[in-house]
Amino acid sequence: xxxxxxxxxxxxxxxxxxxxxxxxxxxxxxxxxxxxxxxxxxxxxxxxxxxxxxxxxxxxxxxxxxxxxxxxxxxxxxxxxxxxxxxxxxxxxxxxxxxxxxxxxxxxxxxxxxxxxxxxxxxxxxxxxxxxxxxxxxxxxxxxxxxxxxxxxxxxxxxxxxxxxxxxxxxxxxxxxxxxxxxxxxxxxxxxxxxxxxxxxxxxxxxxxxxx
Numbered sequence: 529x530x531x532x533x534x535x536x537x538x539x540x541x542x543x544x545x546x547x548x549x550x551x552x553x554x555x556x557x558x559x560x561x562x563x564x565x566x567x568x569x570x571x572x573x574x575x576x577x578x579x580x581x582x583x584x585x586x587x588x589x590x591x592x593x594x595x596x597x598x599x600x601x602x603x604x605x606x607x608x609x610x611x612x613x614x615x616x617x618x619x620x621x622x623x624x625x626x627x628x629x630x631x632x633x634x635x636x637x638x639x640x641x642x643x644x645x646x647x648x649x650x651x652x653x654x655x656x657x658x659x660x661x662x663x664x665x666x667x668x669x670x671x672x673x674x675x676x677x678x679x680x681x682x683x684x685x686x687x688x689x690x691x692x693x694x695x696x697x698x699x700x701x702x703x704x705x706x707x708x709x710x711x712x713x714x715x716x717x718x719x720x721x722x723x724x725x726x727x728x729x730x731x732x733x734x735x736x737x738x739x740x
Contacts, residue, residue, distance in 0.1 A: 561586045562644045565704070567729075568608040572598060582608055583625060585644065587637045590614060593625040604628055609729045611643060671740055674708040675701060683709075683723070685740075692717070692727040693740075700724050710740030 566582040570592065578596030585591070590606060598604065598618050606614040606628060616630040632640070673683045673695070686694040693709060701707060701724065705716045714726035 561589075561591075562647055564647055566609045566611065567706075568592065568606060570594070570596070570604050570606040572596075573603050580606075580625070585611070585640075587630075587641045587644070589619065589627055589629050590616070591622075591625060591627045595624075598626050610727075610731070611640070671710045672708075673697065673699075676706055686720075686723065688740075690728075691731045692725060694720060694725045695723045697723040712740045 561584040563584045571577045580592040580594035583591040602618045614630050616628040619629040620627045669685045673681045684696040701716050713729040717727045718725050
């Protein structure tokens with residue numbers, strides 16, 4: 529993980545160390561890792577599926593936290609919120625999770641490096657999560673919000689984008705809380721003077737943005 533006071537670029541994330549170690553951890557240490565708190569699911573060779581939470585990720589490997597059991601060298605398909613699908617082999621196990629050496633094309637690896645660059649620099653540059661896309665004024669501004677415990681509230685959409693929304697509400701869930709905005713899975717990313725902002729678990733398209 530890069531120091532908090534230092535911004536990261538895609539070249540830095542992609543760069544190999546001058547003398548990478550050999551053996552089990554060689555692939556894992558070739559790239560800078562970025563710590564992200566994202567949810568996901570993975571499927572094993574026997575088709576069983578388990579939930580997980582991302583611990584850190586680089587363009588060469590992924591470490592996840594899970595109660596599911598995996599075998600060394602087992603092939604795994606992993607789905608991570610906001611990042612998509614990964615395939616790879618279990619390189620190591622640790623208490624509460626495992627690390628996966630990923631297999632992907634150079635193009636996908638470069639795309640992932642760009643995504644991780646954005647995530648790594650987000651806090652340092654104070655970039656709001658929903659500024660990645662142009663803001664849109666909703667045609668139906670009032671929507672139901674459902675918290676994790678099932679409580680529902682009517683909130684007003686201040687504005688929204690393909691990746692998130694700003695909501696006017698007297699209720700302010702804790703930052704990091706998971707909730708539904710309409711039927712769209714979201715996470716609270718910051719508090720506002722009159723409400724809070726959420727990031728969608730999966731970015732919307734121009735065709736689906738009106739269907740929260």
